[in-house]
Amino acid sequence: MTKKIHTITCAAQVEKLGEIAEFVEECAECFGLDVKRAFGMQVAVEEAFVNICSYAYPEGGGDATMTASAEEDCLVLEITDKGIPFNVLLLPDPDTSKDIAEREIGGLGGYFIRRLTDNVSYRRENEENILKLVLHRTGGS
Amino acid sequence: MNIQTTKESTAMVVTVVGRLDAVTAPEYEQKFIALISEGESRFIVDFEKLDYISSAGLRVLLATAKRVKGKSGAIVLANIGGTVKEVFDISGFGSIFPMYESVATALTAVEK
Numbered sequence: 001m002t003k004k005i006h007t008i009t010c011a012a013q014v015e016k017l018g019e020i021a022e023f024v025e026e027c028a029e030c031f032g033l034d035v036k037r038a039f040g041m042q043v044a045v046e047e048a049f050v051n052i053c054s055y056a057y058p059e060g061g062g063d064a065t066m067t068a069s070a071e072e073d074c075l076v077l078e079i080t081d082k083g084i085p086f087n088v089l090l091l092p093d094p095d096t097s098k099d100i101a102e103r104e105i106g107g108l109g110g111y112f113i114r115r116l117t118d119n120v121s122y123r124r125e126n127e128e129n130i131l132k133l134v135l136h137r138t139g140g141s
Numbered sequence: 142m143n144i145q146t147t148k149e150s151t152a153m154v155v156t157v158v159g160r161l162d163a164v165t166a167p168e169y170e171q172k173f174i175a176l177i178s179e180g181e182s183r184f185i186v187d188f189e190k191l192d193y194i195s196s197a198g199l200r201v202l203l204a205t206a207k208r209v210k211g212k213s214g215a216i217v218l219a220n221i222g223g224t225v226k227e228v229f230d231i232s233g234f235g236s237i238f239p240m241y242e243s244v245a246t247a248l249t250a251v252e253k
Contacts, residue, residue, distance in 0.1 A: 096233025105200050106196075
């Protein structure tokens, strides 16, 4: 059974992150996501949103929509934009073993999205980028 | 986010309160650039009251660390715990930054 629990649309501008964070917090609370997972979802959503701002709309001007739903024991969050095709999951992983001098600045966003969710997938549909994040309510399930 | 600084004899203690995200990270970087231009090069960043950090936060942490390294300085971190720690662990930042359990132990370490 799928039940829509929440949706938000806002301009894809980094300054809107506060609104997004509040939305995710409400969804996580409403769903009963445990604290650690709620934090992971916050980070994953920020990374996805910031990437939409930079890559899907390189010249600005578009919107992003988030729809949260509960699917059995999972919180599912879909982030949709109408920008140019962009799959954040195809970005290469950073080398997390390098030291301070060698470590490159950046490249962690896509990696965090993958690591901090239980499942993530990208699809291009009706000229929209759709990133689907799935988190189980509690760990170890 | 709010940043407070306390000058100790061997290092500048920078206390970060709130969220270090894509919106607030530039402010963090500007603060460090200002402190470095004032001649500071040894920092203890106290994250006890840091509620949240994302890759944008880690990015400025690394950028400022590279900046002070060029001036033979150092940035060490104190009081990283809770949910914030996971971000440090999975990113590998937990092993590239010296981390201490308290500002006091960090101060003792930088004195050496």
